[in-house]
Amino acid sequence: MVERLMLFDLPSDDALYDALIARSPAYEGLAYVCVKTTGIFCRLTCPARKPKRENTLFYDTVATCMQSGFRPCQRCRPLEEAGREPLVDELLNALDGDPAARWTEDDLIGRGYDPSTVRRAFKRTLGMTFLDIARYRRLGEAAKQLANGARVIDAQIEAGYESGSGFRAAFRRLIGKAPVMSQNRDLLVADWFETPLGPMVAVADKTHLHLLEFHDRKALPAELEKLQRKTRSSVASGRTPAIEQIDAELKAYFGGRSTAFRTPLALGFGTAFERRVWSKLMEIPIGETRAYGDIARGMENPQMVRAVGRANGANQMAIVIPCHRLIGADGSLTGYGGGLWRKQWLLQHEEKMKPKRLFVEEIQ
Known part of the structure; x- marks a missing residue:
């Protein structure tokens, strides 16, 4: 997917919004919509209710969506991709089971994965590493807990952009x-x-x-x-x-x-x-x-x-x-x-x- 993106120029945001309204599959894997009012990012084919134009941002990679603070939609599941390497789906499923877990390379080894293989597989398919995805998910979970009054600021800082x-x-x-x-x-x-x-x-x-x-x-x-x-x-x-x-x-x-x-x-x-x-x-x-x-x-x-x-x-x-x-x-x-x-x-x-x-x- 990364190689395709490098060779593909996305149309204007207005054209992408039209594709979103039409649920067009033309940009599947090439563009994602981030909804500012919900903090969610989706595929353009997502069946959910469509946001207003002024509440949308369009990015060309899952990585950019997550780095910009948006979390994946649970309805259209933009992190999933047909025909993808099994280990990617296996680890994403594990992450869905415990999004607040703090993953390390030792955890991957303990599950029988080679960290370098996992790193390359995720970079190829999603443009970012599994450990980065896990960190952004932890950040979202910590923010929700804090919003509910929990004292988990240390966990939030630990899960955040430590190095920038x-x-x-x-x-x-x-x-x-x-x-x-x-x-x-x-x-x-x-x-x-x-x-x-x-x-x-x-x-x-x-x-x-x-x-x-x-x-x-x-x-x-x-x-x-x-x-x-x-x-x-x-x-x-x-x-x-x-x-x-x-x-x-x-x-x-x-x-x-x-x-x-x-x-x-x-x-x-x-x-x-x-x-x-x-x-x-x-x-x-x-x-x-x-x-x-x-x-x-x-x-x-x-x-x-x-x-x-x-x-x-x-x-x-x-x-x-x-x-x-x-x-x-x-x-x-x-x-x-x-x-x-x-x-x-x-x-x-x-x-x-x-x-x-x-x-x-x-x-x-």
């Missing part, structure tokens, strides 16, 4: 979709860096940060497209002083040394109301939370709770504009674009830092 190598292809593809830069416009630059909660993507010009998001936020591709339209610029891979600064500040934050964020923010993408809400969020002290109604009342408009929620969701400066500090009126965790498990971790992390009064500490 698994994320590079998805990042290059994401940034590589940028349109040609218009004349007389500054180029925006994007880079990514590791955190205990998985990679984060930062986009900035020379002086200001325009976007900071977790790599698997479903809205990230749409946010990048919107940012490019708004600024009439392109996004290229690289670093600027603004990205260097936010990287250092996040290291201090996750290391428990500081919660001071002083990187200049470009907030022109928001409406005047949204910017007012974000300003209120940044006033919430470290280690504390507020309800949506609290923010609305603080803006002297208690009827605007829903609007506050929408403004909170429109924030594309994760952590720096602390939308994770907003909770439900009953004290429950509510929606968070980066995932409820991350929200829970961030609140627990900040609660530990609260007694140290680190929010006034200078970045050294």
Whole structure:
């Protein structure tokens, strides 16, 4: 399949969406649809209800889908392929039986497999190794457990992008979709860096940060497209002083040394109301939370709770504009674009830092 892909140019995403609606088998094994609202990726022939065009992404390999944070559909089973080598199906079935298991080469040997043979077979048929697939499945299982309130953050980190190598292809593809830069416009630059909660993507010009998001936020591709339209610029891979600064500040934050964020923010993408809400969020002290109604009342408009929620969701400066500090009126965790498990971790992390009064500490 890998060799076929190298010789085959996929049509436009609009053409692929038409093939999805028609359940056309023309691109079987050559293209997959990722559904941003569900986090699932499917074959184009999947019989499931079809998503809206704006909620779809199309990739040419299973590997890219999984590296971008999507998990395989249980209905059309895109990891299965007719006529495939038996050991691939055997190991995928074993993985389905216990998706949270931590597989090693010793486990493969214990089952009578040669690790190098397994590696080559999976790379030939799926474009990634079995151990990589197992790691992405563990990551998904850990995220679901954390969303349900379990204390399994160590398992999530262990299952995540430890070295960052698994994320590079998805990042290059994401940034590589940028349109040609218009004349007389500054180029925006994007880079990514590791955190205990998985990679984060930062986009900035020379002086200001325009976007900071977790790599698997479903809205990230749409946010990048919107940012490019708004600024009439392109996004290229690289670093600027603004990205260097936010990287250092996040290291201090996750290391428990500081919660001071002083990187200049470009907030022109928001409406005047949204910017007012974000300003209120940044006033919430470290280690504390507020309800949506609290923010609305603080803006002297208690009827605007829903609007506050929408403004909170429109924030594309994760952590720096602390939308994770907003909770439900009953004290429950509510929606968070980066995932409820991350929200829970961030609140627990900040609660530990609260007694140290680190929010006034200078970045050294």
